[in-house]
Amino acid sequence: MRGAVLYGPHDVRFEDRETPDIIEPTDAIIRIAATCVCGSDLWPYRGLQPLNGPTPMGHEYCGVVEEVGRAVRRIKPGQFVVGSFATSDNTCPHCNFGYQSSCVKREFISRAQAPFLRVPQADGTLVPTPGVPSPEQLASILTTSDVLGTGWFAADAANVKPGTTVAVVGDGAVGLLGILSARQMGAERIIAMSRHESRQKLALEFGATDIVTQRGDAGVAEIMDMTDGIGADSVLECVGTQQSMLQAIHAARPGGYVSYVGVPHGVELNGEELFFAHVHLHGGPAPVRKYLPKLIDLVMSGAITPGKVFDLTLPLEKVADAYRAMDERRAIKVLLQP
Amino acid sequence: MRGAVLYGPHDVRFEDRETPDIIEPTDAIIRIAATCVCGSDLWPYRGLQPLNGPTPMGHEYCGVVEEVGRAVRRIKPGQFVVGSFATSDNTCPHCNFGYQSSCVKREFISRAQAPFLRVPQADGTLVPTPGVPSPEQLASILTTSDVLGTGWFAADAANVKPGTTVAVVGDGAVGLLGILSARQMGAERIIAMSRHESRQKLALEFGATDIVTQRGDAGVAEIMDMTDGIGADSVLECVGTQQSMLQAIHAARPGGYVSYVGVPHGVELNGEELFFAHVHLHGGPAPVRKYLPKLIDLVMSGAITPGKVFDLTLPLEKVADAYRAMDERRAIKVLLQP
Structure with missing residues (x-):
């Protein structure tokens, strides 16, 4: 063969x-x-x-x-x-x-x-x-x-529940199916972080309620604005870089949940920063x-x-x-x- | 004054x-x-x-x-x-x-x-x-x-439930009260990591069922032996150093819970290592x-x-x-x- x-x-x-x-x-x-x-x-x-x-x-x-x-x-x-x-x-x-x-x-x-x-x-x-x-x-x-199983795990590991506010970092296939999964789990608000029109369209079709086109600190600031300064209950990190991981951690409220489902490449998390972020973190192979x-x-x-x-x-x-x-x-x- | x-x-x-x-x-x-x-x-x-x-x-x-x-x-x-x-x-x-x-x-x-x-x-x-x-x-x-509120948070954040196996890294006052808290929450087995006799005594009085005197990889190996190679359901990290944090992460089973409740000093977590450890991580100011x-x-x-x-x-x-x-x-x- x-x-x-x-x-x-x-x-x-x-x-x-x-x-x-x-x-x-x-x-x-x-x-x-x-x-x-x-x-x-x-x-x-x-x-x-x-x-x-x-x-x-x-x-x-x-x-x-x-x-x-x-x-x-x-x-x-x-x-x-x-x-x-x-x-x-x-x-x-x-x-x-x-x-x-x-x-x-x-x-x-x-x-x-x-x-x-x-x-x-x-x-x-x-x-x-x-x-x-x-x-x-x-x-x-x-x-x-x-890809769906991994998106589903991203939503599950980020504790998505009926009525919650969810942010999804990454508009690849896993992120898009994380959106679909969060919708199936009853999330009320699903914020997709995406700057590509065709992916935004699919994100909305899969259940995203909002699109944020900014990245990094600017993207986090936009999510904070949209959530009255509180942050998201659940953030699905579907990229695997240092920037996307920090973006996810900073977009979650204290006590919120951050999942990460792709093998991180070059990611180092500072213990003190993670401590004061006060988030739950869970991930790994789905x-x-x-x-x-x-x-x-x-x-x-x-x-x-x-x-x-x-x-x-x-x-x-x-x-x-x-x-x-x-x-x-x-x-x-x-x-x-x- | x-x-x-x-x-x-x-x-x-x-x-x-x-x-x-x-x-x-x-x-x-x-x-x-x-x-x-x-x-x-x-x-x-x-x-x-x-x-x-x-x-x-x-x-x-x-x-x-x-x-x-x-x-x-x-x-x-x-x-x-x-x-x-x-x-x-x-x-x-x-x-x-x-x-x-x-x-x-x-x-x-x-x-x-x-x-x-x-x-x-x-x-x-x-x-x-x-x-x-x-x-x-x-x-x-x-x-x-x-100190008790922080030990209680350590047990709560590590998802201690009736019947679970818990390991506690650190035999300071927070670790000891983490043991007391895990006992109150119904843990079945509580493994205290301690090499000081007076602290071991108090650990047992507060509800520890086992004492591990080794640290680092040797301590982790001992916990693996005691749990048939599975790892602990919950690990309470009550020290705040790189060594204690890795010890806690490695002592937990995949899908297990690691809490950390003291401000980490000099701790850097590698994303890929954390990913394959497959643990839940939660901590911060109690x-x-x-x-x-x-x-x-x-x-x-x-x-x-x-x-x-x-x-x-x-x-x-x-x-x-x-x-x-x-x-x-x-x-x-x-x-x-x-």
Whole structure:
């Protein structure tokens, strides 16, 4: 088969790779129906995260089970399934606490931009959909694998509740789906921080009530103005830089909640500053597996259409174009079809 | 009157200071019944926090109201009262959210090691006790003003619940009262990190179930062993250094809660490390005012005796000896009587 391999900054190749086989008895092999490029793929693509040699890429996926190992009980060949970017046995203490993305058997999926994928811990990682998604549902089902699950975690970790005021830092696909999630959780006011017209439009469609185009201190000042000087109850940090993190912390009220869901790059938080900000801080790799059953339901019932974040669809072999379009912010998120 | 003034490292003087008067109509003047030295007083005493000239000291207090300003309605002369180290109007949005220590009218009390004290925002800051505390109750009532309120916040902010496993980093008075608080909140297992025999004894008396004498990575390893490799549900960080903060973060399970309640000194948290630790983090100046009614009840009813943290009582004029005893760790906490 052929799949995506990152060789270095701005150098993604679509090239021959071995078709995966069952290795562990708990594995499954999936025939990918759709995959995509993640915002986090752009860190190494831009050279901001070191590579250890040529690296197969991709961790968002859904598709049909081709084959399962002999220890797999729940997942069956022929099922249409979605899985998290982090594998989990879904039975260890961390999984039982709802932190499947810190499962003792966690592995990070990293070869999903390909026609076939080996998924370890298949029984704990994969969730079957009720029937095969229609072509219209496919993009939205794909989002549950990471980008929606991560946006949902951002809202959950920031304690979004009915009636609260929420600010979202970052207008990438995760931020946009954080808005959709906050809306689903009943937030009264959702302030999107965005300076790109097409993203503002989607933010409003997903449930944002206000747009702030300023960044940094000016953006924080605008949020303070909008909340009578109090600050937001919940702030979702969906970028991962020092500036965005401080922007999020400063936009929250004392006692408010700040979540951060992308791997921070170059972020250092000063203890004293955090202390006097008086906020709750929670983040990490999103426990997507916990949310998958609910998110699949919401998509299949038509309650939400998170697949709208895909504003470009390409055949998998054009994966290099997909990276380029996202890097240059010509696309919010690119769906790839094998 | 004479009160404590810090001139520089290890230089506390008991000297003439102006007796305080009502300045704002919302002020009260208190005749101090008991005050004490706080662990946080030791940072500037040790030269680890810069001074801006000679600085009157003290922020833990209880006593009898001498006089109130003309706008004070609830607090009356003659009442025995306790107040927080942070003043609050108890009506602003932050106060209503339970974060009185970030009140829009917050001032930090800093002249309480003296016979008289001016307390701004008297109606919002002070809470009368039901009758005058007995000599036996006085020390315990004094703790509600800061050290117990802060230990209680540490347990609350770390989400201590019935049945949980709690670790406490730091065996100073705040850490010890964090243990007492966790016990009151129903924690099943409370692991005290302490290497001092007298403090271990008090920790066990306050409700600790286990003692860990190792620090740093070795201490974390011991906690991991004791929790079957899972980590603690809640960790109370009651020191404020880089080492203690990392120790706390590493001792918590993914999805666990870490609180920090002393002003961090020289603490820098790496975003990526925090992300993969997957913990909740919350701290700041303890909203003591929120807890005062409950804590006063617990003390006056005899349910708790937090005053046991005072292992030395001195007349106020010996305040320099009090600082010395705490600096040299000869005393856990020193009560001062005017």
